[in-house]
Amino acid sequence: MECAIPFSRLEREEFQQMDYRVMACAFASHGELGRHCTEEIYRNDLMARLEEEGMGPLQSEVLVRVRHGGFVKDYRLDLVVADRGIYELKVAKGIAEEHEGQTLNYLLMTDCAHGKIVNFLSSSVESRFVNNPMTRLxxxxxxxxxxxxxxxxxxxxxxxxxxxxxxxxxxxxxxxxxxxxxxxxxxxxxxxxxxxxxxxxxxxxxxxxxxxxxxxxxxxxxxxxxxxxxxxxxxxxxxxxxxxxxxxxxxxxxxxxxxxx
Known part of the structure; x- marks a missing residue:
């Protein structure tokens, strides 16, 4: 597994404290932009708000590369906050099981302990925690x-x-x-x-x-x-x-x- 970010495994309480600030920005973004923008627009606006709150470093479209022998496959993480949490941003009718599976897969590949799915299409911001209890070992x-x-x-x-x-x-x-x-x-x-x-x-x-x-x-x-x-x-x-x-x-x-x- 190749990823430029060396994730540190946060305790659940630490992630929730960080997430409280992230979600405040997500709700503010949704409140001002409405529910019909593209995922890219929500991501850019959310990153701008998080930057204003001093919550960096912020990285989007983070490459995770899987190599095994001659096999290579690339994945992209929507948003990584402070090198500690993965956020998958969606514009969907609702958060589906496949979204949870995708996010958990990212957590496992990067050995990151906590992530969250944030959906902007609903009338109010919809979100769901995804936790990875297992270490790479x-x-x-x-x-x-x-x-x-x-x-x-x-x-x-x-x-x-x-x-x-x-x-x-x-x-x-x-x-x-x-x-x-x-x-x-x-x-x-x-x-x-x-x-x-x-x-x-x-x-x-x-x-x-x-x-x-x-x-x-x-x-x-x-x-x-x-x-x-x-x-x-x-x-x-x-x-x-x-x-x-x-x-x-x-x-x-x-x-x-x-x-x-």
Whole structure:
């Protein structure tokens, strides 16, 4: 993980004290600008108000770069206040679960303890705290369950290498993208296969491939695993694929399982 800001992990009370001043500026901005400006305008106005309050340093569009082997992906933090708190600014109908997931992902990547989502589109400023209770060291502790694994060793080793490098609990899309890169990139690893029922082709669906006739998927589930396996098996039965290699992150337990019909 590469980020120019060396975040210090604030206690919750310290962040709340800082946040009280940030939100006062956010409410003032919303009160003067209304609810129909762009995210960029709200961010620029909020930063100007925070600067007037002496709350620097302030940085926007802060680059966070993820590297693993030849894989590189860039993220941007909307606003960082005093090198201690991450603020994700939104102009949306409401704060959604995906916004919380995005913000938590940023906190985990930067080892920052606290952040907040601020939405300016609602009639009054809407906000939600997002907290990261885990240190980088804690995210690198894991156990492995693989008694039902029949997948290629390169897939298993490739995934564990990514976890050792980046840690657990990041968004599953990132782990999937790292493995797709390892198996030749999207042009090679993302393949469309027909779904067939009773001899009739229903359409084609994309699968992440690790070898001819073998797909893989990374999930992060701590419950309803049996239901997920049943769903995967139903999907697999509609294809001519030989196997689906399923990697599930059940908190600190990495579960490797091969599904075949």
């Amino acid at each position: 804690a995210r690198c502790r894991y156990s492995v369950s693989e008694h039902a694994w029949r997948g290629p060793d390169e897939l298993r080793r490739g995934f564990l290498s990514a976890v050792e490098d980046l840690g657990l609990f990041l968004e599953t899309a990132l782990y999937n993208q790292i493995l797709i890169h390892r198996f030749g990139g999207a042009e090679v690893a993302m393949q469309s296969h027909p779904l067939i029922r009773n001899g009739r082709i229903l359409g084609r669906q994309l699968f992440q491939m690790c070898s001819p006739g073998e797909a893989f998927r990374v999930t992060a589930l701590s419950s309803k695993l049996a239901a997920q396996q049943t769903s995967f098996m139903k999907l697999l039965a509609l294809t001519k694929l030989k196997a689906l290699h399923w990697i599930n992150l059940n908190r600190h337990d990495i579960q490797f399982r091969t599904l075949a019909v």
